[in-house]
Amino acid sequence: xxxxxxxxxxxxxxxxxxxxxxxxxxxxxxxxxxxxxxxxxxxxxxxxxxxxxxxxxxxxxxxxxxxxxxxxxxxxxxxxxxxxxxxxxxxxxxxxxxxxxxxxxxxxxxxxxxxxxxxxxxxxxxxxxxxxxxxxxxxxxxxxxxxxxxxxxxxxxxxxxxxxxxxxxxxxxxxxxxxxxxxxxxxxxxxxxxxxxxxxxxxxxxxxxxxxxxxxxxxxxxxxxxxxxxxxxxxxxxxxxxxxxxxxxxxxxxxxxxxxxxxxxxxxxxxxxxxxxxxxxxxxxxxxxxxxxxxxxxxxxxxxxxxxxxxxxxxxxxxxxxxxxxxxxxxxxxxxxxx
Amino acid sequence: xxxxxxxxxxxxxxxxxxxxxxxxxxxxxxxxxxxxxxxxxxxxxxxxxxxxxxxxxxxxxxxxxxxxxxxxxxxxxxxxxxxxxxxxxxxxxxxxxxxxxxxxxxxxxxxxxxxxxxxxxxxxxxxxxxxxxxxxxxxxxxxxxxxxxxxxxxxxxxxxxxxxxxxxxxxxxxxxxxxxxxxxxxxxxxxxxxxxxxxxxxxxxxxxxxxxxxxxxxxxxxxxxxxxxxxxxxxxxxxxxxxxxxxxxxxxxxxxxxxxxxxxxxxxxxxxxxxxxxxxxxxxxxxxxxxxxxxxxxxxxxxxxxxxxxxxxxxxxxxxxxxxxxxxxx
Numbered sequence: 001x002x003x004x005x006x007x008x009x010x011x012x013x014x015x016x017x018x019x020x021x022x023x024x025x026x027x028x029x030x031x032x033x034x035x036x037x038x039x040x041x042x043x044x045x046x047x048x049x050x051x052x053x054x055x056x057x058x059x060x061x062x063x064x065x066x067x068x069x070x071x072x073x074x075x076x077x078x079x080x081x082x083x084x085x086x087x088x089x090x091x092x093x094x095x096x097x098x099x100x101x102x103x104x105x106x107x108x109x110x111x112x113x114x115x116x117x118x119x120x121x122x123x124x125x126x127x128x129x130x131x132x133x134x135x136x137x138x139x140x141x142x143x144x145x146x147x148x149x150x151x152x153x154x155x156x157x158x159x160x161x162x163x164x165x166x167x168x169x170x171x172x173x174x175x176x177x178x179x180x181x182x183x184x185x186x187x188x189x190x191x192x193x194x195x196x197x198x199x200x201x202x203x204x205x206x207x208x209x210x211x212x213x214x215x216x217x218x219x220x221x222x223x224x225x226x227x228x229x230x231x232x233x234x235x236x237x238x239x240x241x242x243x244x245x246x247x248x249x250x251x252x253x254x255x256x257x258x259x260x261x262x263x264x265x266x267x268x269x270x271x272x273x274x275x276x277x278x279x280x281x282x283x284x285x286x287x288x289x290x291x292x293x294x295x296x297x298x299x300x301x302x303x304x305x306x307x308x309x310x311x312x313x314x315x316x317x318x319x320x321x322x323x324x325x326x327x328x329x330x331x332x333x334x335x336x337x338x339x
Numbered sequence: 340x341x342x343x344x345x346x347x348x349x350x351x352x353x354x355x356x357x358x359x360x361x362x363x364x365x366x367x368x369x370x371x372x373x374x375x376x377x378x379x380x381x382x383x384x385x386x387x388x389x390x391x392x393x394x395x396x397x398x399x400x401x402x403x404x405x406x407x408x409x410x411x412x413x414x415x416x417x418x419x420x421x422x423x424x425x426x427x428x429x430x431x432x433x434x435x436x437x438x439x440x441x442x443x444x445x446x447x448x449x450x451x452x453x454x455x456x457x458x459x460x461x462x463x464x465x466x467x468x469x470x471x472x473x474x475x476x477x478x479x480x481x482x483x484x485x486x487x488x489x490x491x492x493x494x495x496x497x498x499x500x501x502x503x504x505x506x507x508x509x510x511x512x513x514x515x516x517x518x519x520x521x522x523x524x525x526x527x528x529x530x531x532x533x534x535x536x537x538x539x540x541x542x543x544x545x546x547x548x549x550x551x552x553x554x555x556x557x558x559x560x561x562x563x564x565x566x567x568x569x570x571x572x573x574x575x576x577x578x579x580x581x582x583x584x585x586x587x588x589x590x591x592x593x594x595x596x597x598x599x600x601x602x603x604x605x606x607x608x609x610x611x612x613x614x615x616x617x618x619x620x621x622x623x624x625x626x627x628x629x630x631x632x633x634x635x636x637x638x639x640x641x642x643x644x645x646x647x648x649x650x651x652x653x654x655x656x657x658x659x660x661x662x663x664x665x666x667x668x669x
Contacts, residue, residue, distance in 0.1 A: 015500065015501055015504050016504075019501065019504055022505075023510075026514065027513065027517065030517055030518065031517050159651065159654060159655070159658075160647075162650075162654065163647055163650040163651040163654055164646075164647055165603050165607065165610075165626075165643075165646050165647075165650075167606075167610045167623075167627075168626060168639070168643040171626070171629070171630055171633065171643075172643070175633045175636065175639075270503070274506060274507070277509060278506065278508075280508050280509060280512065280611070281508070281607055281610070281611075284610075284611060285630075295512065295513070296611055299512050299513050299516040299517070299613070300516065300612065300613075302516070302517065304517070307513045307517075310509065311505075311506060311509055311510060314506035314509050315504055315505060318503070318504045318505070318506060322503075322504070
């Protein structure tokens with residue numbers, strides 16, 4: 001088990017390194033292929049009023065003239081050991097982990113990201129709790145009562161759920177429950193109260209995004225759980241469990257559901273990892289100041305260091321979630337062999 | 340790496356006689372897999388309805404100029420005279436009339452019906468081409484990994500792992516956002532469409548790749564592959580003539596189910612402002628414009644429903660196709 005964990009950890013580290021190299025290459029190579037120069041990148045740091053000479057000096061000082069490999073090496077070193085940024089007026093120190101230095105705010109990216117993280121975590125975890133409970137419960141009930149009115153109704157709603165874009169349901173939910181007068185039950189989006197400040201306000205401000213996000217995922221999970229349950233309930237070991245005289249509840253929960261849950265666990269890991277890296281669409285729709293909103297704002301402002309930082313942190317969550325899932329697999333599924 | 344352990348194990352007694360017994364008796368008339376699937380699909384009215392809507396949507400996209408032309412409207416033409424200059428809303432509230440079936444957009448008064456119709460073009464074009472790209476890359480790499488195994492399989496599988504670790508949406512937005520309006524020798528809509536097809540298609544191939552790899556792993560152990568090999572067939576022949584024909588069903592199903600995902604993906608990118616640039620109409624872009632005018636519900640209703648109906652129709656058809664082609668249910 002220990003060697004397995006170590007091997008998985010090493011692979012996770014390798015994956016993050018590859019992701020960072022590819023991300024760096026794309027974000028600093030593609031703009032150049034599309035026509036950006038060292039000077040035009042440096043100009044973003046020194047401002048529009050700077051003279052051509054100043055820009056040239058800044059480009060040299062910031063290292064934009066170095067080969068991309070050297071630039072990447074500096075970036076990677078910054079994450080581990082911190083870095084100094086000299087863009088003209090003075091040298092700024094960016095302590096480790098340094099994910100770069102914003103073109104626009106001229107501040108290190110990392111503290112900004114850490115400010116946004118609680119919002120995204122609150123959104124993702126809250127929604128995940130709702131969608132797992134609702135989705136799996138609906139899926140199990142549908143599978144057990146296959147062909148019933150409940151099954152048909154639930155699966156129709158689920159199919160509609162996976163077919164609706166979240167930015168559409170999000171706006172509609174805001175119009176109906178927040179902006180609109182008749183059913184105004186919640187505050188408009190855009191406000192986030194930290195949990196430790198006021199838990200009630202925290203939940204009140206997040207309830208609408210939670211439900212909208214959870215509806216989308218619950219629909220998918222209900223479909224998956226139903227399919228998985230239908231398959232496992234036909235397995236021989238279920239017949240064996242029934243033959244042993246176990247009551248139906250034990251058969252369904254301990255034997256059937258356990259078998260059906262393993263593929264769902266994999267998908268849950270990926271989904272949660274992706275969401276923690278920034279629920280871009282949900283946060284944009286509800287104007288929640290999370291990592292996703294940060295990412296889209298940075299992209300629209302063409303602030304490459306911010307984009308780079310948020311992409312890497314997002315990738316970290318995906319890799320980390322996958323790692324946890326793989327380790328959990330060994331616990332949940334007795335058939336998994338560690339090798 | 341984790342791998343399921345072989346728990347059943349003992350099923351090695353499958354003799355040719357047993358196979359003959361299992362299929363013998365009732366089987367009088369031979370039917371191909373395609374015939375069986377079509378028979379099942381014909382009985383599935385919901386899937387057929389989905390398929391019908393899909394065909395209708397394709398026709399709408401192809402004949403958009405004809406349809407819009409019949410009402411004499413242009414999707415980019417401003418109708419400022421029909422807009423109330425103080426509220427920015429259409430003078431009649433929605434602007435719905437015999438000429439403007441779905442009403443008018445706030446501010447510039449563009450005809451919503453013709454924009455929704457033209458939006459189908461961008462949406463379906465990108466979704467189809469991106470799906471094609473994913474399917475081609477995913478199938479080729481999936482079959483290669485599954486057939487050759489060993490080092491080739493490790494490299495391709497690890498590559499898929501790395502791809503799946505990318506925060507796809509953030510990455511796609513970033514990539515679509517940093518490319519300027521003219522690059523790689525292309526400009527305007529051509530550039531944006533190619534870029535979106537490339538981004539969406541390129542990040543989705545590992546999903547198909549994994550499925551095809553898994554299917555190939557089990558197919559290559561089958562007798563007909565052994566037979567071909569013992570007759571002297573080599574890798575490429577076996578892949579293209581023996582394996583791929585047997586993979587058509589899963590490829591078809593997952594391609595059909597990938598299209599709606601890509602429709603949503605394109606709509607999301609357009610919604611976030613990194614899709615095909617205005618004034619070219621896109622459903623996502625229309626929704627994004629509608630957010631500021633939430634008091635005018637018809638403005639968000641039509642593009643939203645267009646996305647919903649398109650995605651739902653493809654999902655219904657894809658689900659039906661999967662059920663019809665699923666060998667386990669045969």
